[in-house]
Amino acid sequence: MEETKARTDIRTLSPDELGMILRDLKQPAFRTKQIVEWVFDKNVSSFDEMTNIPKALREQLAEQFSFNAPEEIARQVSSDGSRKYLLRFSDGVSVETVAMPSRSKLAVCISTQAGCAMGCVFCATGIAGLTRSLTAQEMVDQVLHVANDFNERVTSVVFMGQGEPFNNFDATVEALRKLNSEHGPNIGARHLTVSTCGIIPRIRAFADLPEQFTLAISLHSAIQQTRNQLMPGVKKYTLPRLYEALQLYTEKTGRRPTYEFAMIEGVNDTDPEMRALCDFCEGTLCHVNLIQLNNIPDSPFKPSPQKKVEELQRRLMTRGVETTIRVSRGSDIDAACGQLKQRLTIHR
Incomplete structure (x- = not known):
């Protein structure tokens, strides 16, 4: 439980901040656009819904971030x-x-x-x-x-x-x-x-x-x-x-x-x-x-x-x-x- 609370809600990041994080993860630029669309345009509530994102990247993101929807x-x-x-x-x-x-x-x-x-x-x-x-x-x-x-x-x-x-x-x-x-x-x-x-x-x-x-x-x-x-x-x-x-x-x-x-x-x-x-x-x-x-x-x-x-x-x-x-x-x-x-x- 403590680990979950410590993770940042990914939706609180700006598109620019998300882009910087993905660059640090050595991801190509188009990944930023895809994830921004999932998070902000399609309003998904889990990483599993990001069907065009590689599973390994989804797991990396899930380790660092959460979706803290009410x-x-x-x-x-x-x-x-x-x-x-x-x-x-x-x-x-x-x-x-x-x-x-x-x-x-x-x-x-x-x-x-x-x-x-x-x-x-x-x-x-x-x-x-x-x-x-x-x-x-x-x-x-x-x-x-x-x-x-x-x-x-x-x-x-x-x-x-x-x-x-x-x-x-x-x-x-x-x-x-x-x-x-x-x-x-x-x-x-x-x-x-x-x-x-x-x-x-x-x-x-x-x-x-x-x-x-x-x-x-x-x-x-x-x-x-x-x-x-x-x-x-x-x-x-x-x-x-x-x-x-x-x-x-x-x-x-x-x-x-x-x-x-x-x-x-x-x-x-x-x-x-x-x-x-x-x-x-x-x-x-x-x-x-x-x-x-x-x-x-x-x-x-x-x-x-x-x-x-x-x-x-x-x-x-x-x-x-x-x-x-x-x-x-x-x-x-x-x-x-x-x-x-x-x-x-x-x-x-």
Whole structure:
């Protein structure tokens, strides 16, 4: 067992690093191309699958490297076709991943951490706390697992599962680039979305990336006191500073950030709350996603009535703010936003 753990996961190497290793093994250049195709384009999970590679070379590689893909330990299928997976990594840590098929498209919601340290009071993940951050490969593995399960190409990925991606910034960016790479899932940058609670220094760093990745902000209130109560982990990143950072982001990138706004009855669906959100968004380049809060067992918070959600959409659109009411996917299997919790009690 110790020897297996010591071996490097071959999928964590870049094509250039693989090429250097194969040159050291005195292999011809075309072997690099073959193995890169097996590892990154065909997403194999063992050396035995590399049928055009000599057995002796496969054995040499197996002595040095491993395929450390996660194990699916539970799965649920929603009435809307969504699937939720509980995936366990080699150290025993597990995360939840959600697949959302729609016509010819397949979207995946992945986790960036096992648990979350932000402590958002309406979120099952935040209530559970943080176990550890994931590696870039562990993030990519969630996407590959879904693609293999559906036997389809994943067309978009949202980093909106468990964890705060910007508290695991370097690994998140590495995962984005792996998913965007031609030697990988090759998903367009604009179809890769990262959601943050509003970690301002990382928003600035994200704006500096050359790729056109998409940014979403979990806003949930444009009144500071309410937001502090709902999202204590970002108290120090005040709304005026967040507003300024997002204006700089749009000026630098020309891209439209999305505000996620989970509507909670009697908390952020009042007239002052609606007015504050309209004021925050008016005249800026943004898109607002409104969603009724998803139910969490034993939570004191309840979803706003649909008529309140529709009222807020009307008020925002009257102010010229692009707004969508988002329909939750997979809520019947606790796979919707805010419901992911690393739970092992899967009902089949």
